[in-house]
Amino acid sequence: MQIIADSPDHEILEEAISILGLADELSSLATLEQDGIGLEDGPGPWTVFAPTDEAFELFTEEMGWTLNDLLESQFLSNIINQHIVNGCIDEYNFSYEIDESCFDLNNPLLSTDLEFNIATNLDGESLQFIVNENSIYVVGQQNTVEIIVSDLIAFNGIVHVIDAVITPKIEEIQSGSCDLWTLELTSSIEQGWDGDALGLVINNTLAETITVSEGSQEFVYQFGVDQNDIVDLLYFANGPSGSYNSYKLTDGEGQVIVQWTGNFNNYPTGYSGIYACESVKGVCEKITVELNSEFGWGWPYSSLDVFRNGNYDQSIEMPIGYSQITQINAYENDMFDFIVNTQLMFPEELGGYKIRTESGTTLVDEDNVNEAPESSYNIVVCESEDNISLSDIKSQEPSLVKMIDILGREQKNIKRHYFILHIR
Structure with missing residues (x-):
């Protein structure tokens, strides 16, 4: 991590790693002292393919994002994890085999180890490599990038600077019927x-x-x-x-x-x-x-x-x-x-x-x-007003009967008066 932190060309990558909480995991990527003494513990070895700030700026432009959009994106983890491999090639492995369980943290993926190899990044996708006489390319799922500076060695890892962002599969967030x-x-x-x-x-x-x-x-x-x-x-x-x-x-x-x-x-x-x-x-x-x-x-x-x-x-x-x-x-x-x-x-x-x-x-x-x-x-929780129980009806029965009796008598009187008027 110190290699990236000390580089003026990797400020965006450094900030993204910090946002994702990977700083502690990669903290042992400290540059070796001249006497060869470095940190003696920590996870790894790590191989980081580090896009430059210019590469990130081009990537965000292609995506139609700002840098803030990138750093606040829910896809930031997928993007950064494309560039990190945890594993080594040591004397216990075949030349084409990358081992995730390493006894010696001093065996990251050197540029000389990449030919004919396939690595799995932290996003779970495969990275392949094309090695020519004067160039090395990293082949991702969506694009191919070139290593422009190789073999920046740290105690438990290595950094290779690349000229572009290894693009993951970023699917547009589908809006459901409820948005x-x-x-x-x-x-x-x-x-x-x-x-x-x-x-x-x-x-x-x-x-x-x-x-x-x-x-x-x-x-x-x-x-x-x-x-x-x-x-x-x-x-x-x-x-x-x-x-x-x-x-x-x-x-x-x-x-x-x-x-x-x-x-x-x-x-x-x-x-x-x-x-x-x-x-x-x-x-x-x-x-x-x-x-x-x-x-x-x-x-x-x-x-x-x-x-x-x-x-x-x-x-x-x-x-x-x-x-x-x-x-x-x-x-x-x-x-x-x-x-x-x-x-x-x-x-x-x-x-x-x-x-x-x-x-x-x-x-x-x-x-x-x-x-x-x-x-x-x-x-x-809530009872409807028209949900009248039988006991409620019985308690109101005498008054209802009385009301019906009064109305009935009034109606008879009206009819009686009507017939009298008709006779006259």
């Missing part, structure tokens, strides 16, 4: 999300795991959604930095769908049951079910099973994490049962749950320290 949704992740510290991540699940399939890398404080990810797609956001808490992290999900018109802001008084929270282009016809209230775990253990081997009007509706789970919020649509006269289903020997270790209305009114609070959460039954 593009945007996830914006932010961090208030330079460590990024520090190991935490957000899992994007669409229709019960994990679509992407995203985070804010070390050295960066923001990451924006866009994805297309279709009508009635169910979107879940799973917060994976792996470090102590949750109180510094925030995220926001907005629709194609910029309207906030869900938002979570970290602070020292609340847990990192995920959201489930978000419907795209949802028809709200008949929905009288959105209720939120929040599972909590004080120590971030989730609800292991457990779930909160939801029954609607006596029929099974869904199971809410939280395999790991501090908190998970699930949205449920309630229709008029729906009656809910929330059944705690656990295989834990000591249910008091499970954590708790709360159920709230959209306005924030608490319907159920089973989040008590050192107490096992209890199931909740017969929860009616």
Whole structure:
């Protein structure tokens, strides 16, 4: 990394590596001292094919981007990983074999090792090499670039300067029938999300795991959604930095769908049951079910099973994490049962749950320290005005009969007067 950092022609690559959190991984790419002493540990050996700033500027121009667009792109990881190979060729290998498990970090891919070889970059794609008498070319999936400076040796790696960006397959983000949704992740510290991540699940399939890398404080990810797609956001808490992290999900018109802001008084929270282009016809209230775990253990081997009007509706789970919020649509006269289903020997270790209305009114609070959460039954969120029970009718029966009797007598009197007038 120091070779790249010291180069005035690789400022864009250096910044991109920092944004992606690869600086620590590549930190051992320090230039050897004159006495040959360098760092004695760290991953590698790394081979970095380093595009110049001029190469990146040309690439962004071809893509119709600015440099900021590049550095903020959700494809930045794919682009940079095209240029990094982890592996070596040593005495234990055939001459054409690149080994990812190396005993000696001093055996990166020298220019003399590239001929007839195929390397796999960090993006999982193959790089091939064409070696001529006076030139060496790197053949990627989309284009071919030339090595213009070779064999800049570091302790656990090597840098080859190339004249163009190795272009990955960048597919245009497809807008679904409900437009593009945007996830914006932010961090208030330079460590990024520090190991935490957000899992994007669409229709019960994990679509992407995203985070804010070390050295960066923001990451924006866009994805297309279709009508009635169910979107879940799973917060994976792996470090102590949750109180510094925030995220926001907005629709194609910029309207906030869900938002979570970290602070020292609340847990990192995920959201489930978000419907795209949802028809709200008949929905009288959105209720939120929040599972909590004080120590971030989730609800292991457990779930909160939801029954609607006596029929099974869904199971809410939280395999790991501090908190998970699930949205449920309630229709008029729906009656809910929330059944705690656990295989834990000591249910008091499970954590708790709360159920709230959209306005924030608490319907159920089973989040008590050192107490096992209890199931909740017969929860009616909203009842229609015309849903009159039999007991209500019976209680009003005497007054109704009296009213009918009075109306009947009045009607007879009117008829009597009418006939008298007719006779005269």
